[in-house]
Amino acid sequence: MTKPDISWLWPALILGGAITLLICLSPAAPARADTVSRQETEKYCLSCHGNDPQLSRTLPSGETLPLYLSPDTLAQSIHSHAGIECEACHTGITTYPHPEVAAQTRREFSRDLYLACQKCHPGNYEKTLDSVHATVAGEGNLNAPVCTDCHGAHDVRPPNEPRAHISETCGQCHNAIVEAYKESVHGAALLGDDNPDVPVCTDCHGVHNIQDPRTAQFRVQTPELCAGCHADQQLMDKYGLPANVYDIYQLSWHGVDVAVYKSRWPTIWHDSAVCTDCHGVHDIRKTSDPASHVNPANLLATCHTCHPAAGSNWTAAWTGHNEVSLKRTPFVFYTQAFYASFAPVVLWASILYVVLQIIRATVDRIRRNLP
Amino acid sequence: MSAKNQKKAASSAAQGIHIERLFKRFTAGQRWEHLILFLSVAVLVLTGLPQKYRAAEWSQQILATPERLGMVQGFHYLAAIVLILEVAFHVGRALWLLSRRRLPGDMLPTGQDVRDAGQMVLYLLFLRKTKPAFGKFNFEQKFTYWFIVFNIGIMLVSGLIIWFPEFFTRFLPGSIIPAAKLAHSTEAIVGVVFVVIFHFYHVHIERLNLSIFTGRLSENEMRAYHAKEHERLTGEKSGDAPTGGSQ
Numbered sequence: 317m318t319k320p321d322i323s324w325l326w327p328a329l330i331l332g333g334a335i336t337l338l339i340c341l342s343p344a345a346p347a348r349a350d351t352v353s354r355q356e357t358e359k360y361c362l363s364c365h366g367n368d369p370q371l372s373r374t375l376p377s378g379e380t381l382p383l384y385l386s387p388d389t390l391a392q393s394i395h396s397h398a399g400i401e402c403e404a405c406h407t408g409i410t411t412y413p414h415p416e417v418a419a420q421t422r423r424e425f426s427r428d429l430y431l432a433c434q435k436c437h438p439g440n441y442e443k444t445l446d447s448v449h450a451t452v453a454g455e456g457n458l459n460a461p462v463c464t465d466c467h468g469a470h471d472v473r474p475p476n477e478p479r480a481h482i483s484e485t486c487g488q489c490h491n492a493i494v495e496a497y498k499e500s501v502h503g504a505a506l507l508g509d510d511n512p513d514v515p516v517c518t519d520c521h522g523v524h525n526i527q528d529p530r531t532a533q534f535r536v537q538t539p540e541l542c543a544g545c546h547a548d549q550q551l552m553d554k555y556g557l558p559a560n561v562y563d564i565y566q567l568s569w570h571g572v573d574v575a576v577y578k579s580r581w582p583t584i585w586h587d588s589a590v591c592t593d594c595h596g597v598h599d600i601r602k603t604s605d606p607a608s609h610v611n612p613a614n615l616l617a618t619c620h621t622c623h624p625a626a627g628s629n630w631t632a633a634w635t636g637h638n639e640v641s642l643k644r645t646p647f648v649f650y651t652q653a654f655y656a657s658f659a660p661v662v663l664w665a666s667i668l669y670v671v672l673q674i675i676r677a678t679v680d681r682i683r684r685n686l687p
Numbered sequence: 688m689s690a691k692n693q694k695k696a697a698s699s700a701a702q703g704i705h706i707e708r709l710f711k712r713f714t715a716g717q718r719w720e721h722l723i724l725f726l727s728v729a730v731l732v733l734t735g736l737p738q739k740y741r742a743a744e745w746s747q748q749i750l751a752t753p754e755r756l757g758m759v760q761g762f763h764y765l766a767a768i769v770l771i772l773e774v775a776f777h778v779g780r781a782l783w784l785l786s787r788r789r790l791p792g793d794m795l796p797t798g799q800d801v802r803d804a805g806q807m808v809l810y811l812l813f814l815r816k817t818k819p820a821f822g823k824f825n826f827e828q829k830f831t832y833w834f835i836v837f838n839i840g841i842m843l844v845s846g847l848i849i850w851f852p853e854f855f856t857r858f859l860p861g862s863i864i865p866a867a868k869l870a871h872s873t874e875a876i877v878g879v880v881f882v883v884i885f886h887f888y889h890v891h892i893e894r895l896n897l898s899i900f901t902g903r904l905s906e907n908e909m910r911a912y913h914a915k916e917h918e919r920l921t922g923e924k925s926g927d928a929p930t931g932g933s934q
Contacts (some may be wrong), residue, residue: 348917569868574740584753625853632861633852647866655873662877666884672811673893679813 357401362387364412377421385470392471405432405469423458429469430462437463443524451528461489480506482516490517497598501605513551536578538590539565561637565591568635587622594618708906712898712921716780721899723773730766731842732879734759739872754845767846774839793823796833800826820914831886838878845871 360480362385365371371383390396395404403409406429419425423668434441444450444463466485467475476482483506488495497503497517505511520541521527527534536625545551565571573588592600594610601608609618615631623630635645642649713721737746737759750756784790801827802819809815824832848855848867856864890896894912898904909917918924 510783572741576747580747580751581753586753623853627853627857629859629861630853631866633856635862635865645862645865647860647862648869651866651869651873655869655877659873659877659880663880663884666881669811670884670888673888676811676813677893 349558357403358390358396361402362390366390374418375417375419375421375425379422381417381422381425389471394470394472394474404435405429407432407435407508426464426469427458427462430464433463440524446525447522448526448528463493476516478510478518479512480510482518486517500596500598501602503598503601513545513554515545531583532577532583532585535585535590536574536582538592539571539574542591560636560639564637564639586601589622593621696734709903710906710909710917711902712904713902715902718890718899720773720777720904723769727766727770727773730762731770732875734763734766738763739875762866763849767843767850770839771843774843794829794832796829800829802872820918821916822919823913823916825912827889828878829887834881835878838874838881841870841874845874877903 353459358657365383365385366387367384369384369386373383375381408415421427426532432584449460453462465488466635475485483494483497483503494503494517498507502514505514506516518526539562546557547559547562549559566575570589573586574590576589577584577586591610596609599607599609601609601611605611606613612631615634616626616628619626619630619634638644640648640652737749738756740746750759781790782857799822803821806815806819807826829902843865848859849871850862852864890899894908896908898908904913906917909920
């Protein structure tokens with residue numbers, strides 16, 4: 317029996333050791349070290365707050381502030397996995413015993429604590445100060461959402477996984493709107509097919525600096541908002557939709573009106589129709605859908621919103637977002653065809669005739685004045 | 688009046704006194720009609736153009752506020768009403784005269800106008816030495832009249848349709864609204880282009896013809912531009928009329 321040749325083993329062992337050493341010294345290493353310490357902090361806090369589901373205290377308002385945190389909830393938090401410690405957000409607490417809770421109510425407690433978010437997310441925090449939510453909070457409505465109302469507190473996760481989660485988040489308060497949205501062509505595609513192209517709430521309303529959509533400014537910007545997708549040739553081709561609707565709207569009576577108001581008087585309310593006035597806002601459906609506001613069966617009723625005296629012929633006045641064609645809009649087609657030749661003929665014939673007269677008259681005058 | 692004509696007139700008046708015969712061309716009513724037409728159309732054009740070109744910067748300087756836009760539209764409607772009344776008077780008077788068989792036919796196009804136009808083209812192309820001799824209204828003036836008649840007809844009909852779209856689509860197909868809007872907007876430019884180039888040339892540049900305001904033409908003007916009418920009224924043959932010149 318011969319001793320097995322293990323001379324090949326030594327280089328392998330050295331290589332393996334080097335790789336292990338490299339991994340340990342690599343930039344990932346401190347995180348691992350932190351994870352250990354973080355887990356220590358979490359463990360320390362959870363030794364009280366993770367044990368007794370009844371743990372709570374009564375606030376001066378009489379409300380009960382639950383102080384129990386399920387370790388399972390915390391396990392979902394992106395922050396916990398990233399090694400953010402409890403006291404990173406609970407800034408007032410360093411050890412036990414804790415200082416007294418200053419907040420009078422639970423809401424006050426939340427609104428005090430969320431301010432810690434700006435330590436790491438100053439940009440998004442600043443944006444929220446410019447939002448309609450901050451405005452109504454400033455007017456005294458403390459139910460206006462703060463970071464943690466949308467993102468969660470101990471279970472912060474990426475907000476768009478899946479994308480439909482965003483709409484659910486908004487639906488916590490705006491439930492009637494989200495219910496209508498779910499029935500819309502956009503919402504149904506989002507919930508049914510997880511379609512990545514359709515807008516969720518934040519695509520139109522913005523994310524942190526959400527503006528009041530009931531203002532004149534928001535209204536006149538609506539066409540551009542829709543055009544963001546509906547003027548995108550590639551995207552519209554995918555769904556067999558025309559991508560020139562925005563351009564043609566811009567030439568229409570309504571479109572010119574809105575464009576003028578947008579450039580000159582954006583803060584003055586104007587009723588000339590924007591996309592959403594006819595198609596709906598959250599309940600936009602396919603034109604072929606019998607429930608669509610612009611379905612041929614419902615179109616006159618939709619026109620009546622602004623043109624109450626319009627008769628049944630009226631809807632044909634709406635040439636649609638379609639280019640002028642003999643088939644769809646014969647009257648306009650013939651008028652356009654007539655003036656396409658008549659106007660230049662009048663112009664050039666007048667110019668030609670007058671120029672010939674001037675030449676002839678000048679020549680005659682020179683001849684007459686010759687000796 | 689040209690220097691040549693003046694010279695001729697002076698030499699013919701041996702005592703240095705020149706008596707010029709004047710020929711009545713337009714009645715007071717016709718002169719008023721022209722003035723009302725001119726003023727209402729001027730207001731309509733001036734208030735209409737900024738509305739047509741609302742997307743342009745210069746237009747937005749004029750229509751600086753929604754109130755200003757409302758005011759401009761108000762003046763447009765007001766001038767439109769004046770023009771409608773003028774058209775109603777003009778057509779009504781013509782029908783009234785027609786019913787009494789007193790409507791003068793001198794504005795109606797005739798075969799002679801077509802021949803005159805052909806000769807005028809030959810003259811302009813240096814294929815003919817003189818302009819044709821014209822009657823009271825030459826083919827250019829008749830063409831101007833009828834062009835403006837049709838222009839105003841289209842403007843009034845299309846203007847009323849887009850002014851009262853809900854009413855008109857009760858019995859007309861809806862697609863006449865965008866068609867009327869297009870026609871109103873384009874026909875306006877056609878009319879302005881025609882009047883500014885064709886009409887203004889003939890009454891301002893070719894010669895300053897103020898007969899629509901004064902109601903009269905001088906004998907020299909009659910000889911030069913309306914030789915046949917002059918001959919008809921005076922019985923004088925005006926073969927030596929300076930028809931070759933534009934002055």
